[in-house]
Structure formats: structure tokens, C-alpha cells
Amino acid sequence: MSKFTKEQLVNYVKGCIEHAERFPGVEIADKEKAIFEIALTALTAPAVPDEVTSETKPNSSYEWRKGWNACRAAMIQEPDAEQQLHIKTEEDPISARRRRNRESNARARERETPEQGQARKEKNRLRMRISRKSGAL
Numbered sequence: 001m002s003k004f005t006k007e008q009l010v011n012y013v014k015g016c017i018e019h020a021e022r023f024p025g026v027e028i029a030d031k032e033k034a035i036f037e038i039a040l041t042a043l044t045a046p047a048v049p050d051e052v053t054s055e056t057k058p059n060s061s062y063e064w065r066k067g068w069n070a071c072r073a074a075m076i077q078e079p080d081a082e083q084q085l086h087i088k089t090e091e092d093p094i095s096a097r098r099r100r101n102r103e104s105n106a107r108a109r110e111r112e113t114p115e116q117g118q119a120r121k122e123k124n125r126l127r128m129r130i131s132r133k134s135g136a137l
Helices: 006-021 027-044 062-076 093-111 114-134
Strands: none
Touching: 006 027
16 A cells, blocks of 8 residues: 655645546536545644634633643644653542542432432432531531
């Protein structure tokens, strides 16, 4: 199988578009031109997304924008053995436990019958009433 450079592919696709333009109104030529224009757009599009700011994405959090832009910067840079992105691989123990509890509770609620669901809700209502009376909340 042959290997092509990006420049060779771009030149080939441009040639195909020029060839298809020689036959205006011919359905197959119009289809091929449209296909090759899509291919040319994909070949020449920037591989790195634009930087995100609070103006360009106003509903995003600072942490999200910081992560997006750090990822973008890593795409732009040449690989460097000394520079590595810090990726948090472990949750802290309390967050991990809370997440596991939420997942376990969600699975339990999926398995319960409607009567069990009603009983669980009533039990929670009574707990809340008792805790409010005792001043716990």
C-alpha cells in the first residue's frame, strides 16, 4: 500500500475538483466535485480547535475553559519528554465513596417495585420530620 503526504493528497483533490468543473451540469461530475470539496475542507482544516474564553463560551466554568485550553496547548506543542500534563487519576476517598453510594442507590431504585418506592419515600419523609424536630437540620 502506498503512503501519501498531506500535500500530495491536497494537490490530488484540487486536481479532481478542477477536472469535475470541466463538466458543469453533469450529475456525476457535480457529485464528485461536492465530495472532493468536502475532502479538501477536511484536509486543510486546522487540527487544533480555537482557544476558549469567557466571551466565546460564556456559560462555561473557569476550570472547564482552563482544561480545554491546556488540551489545546498540548496539541499545538511538539512532544516533549520533560513536560507532561497533570491528569488526576485518583479521586479523593470521600468523593469516590459518595460516587459509589450514588451509583449503588441508583441501581437499587431501578430494581425496586412501586410499593417499595413508596415505602422508601415515606420512610425518608419521616426521617426528615424527626430530624427537623430534634434540630439536627
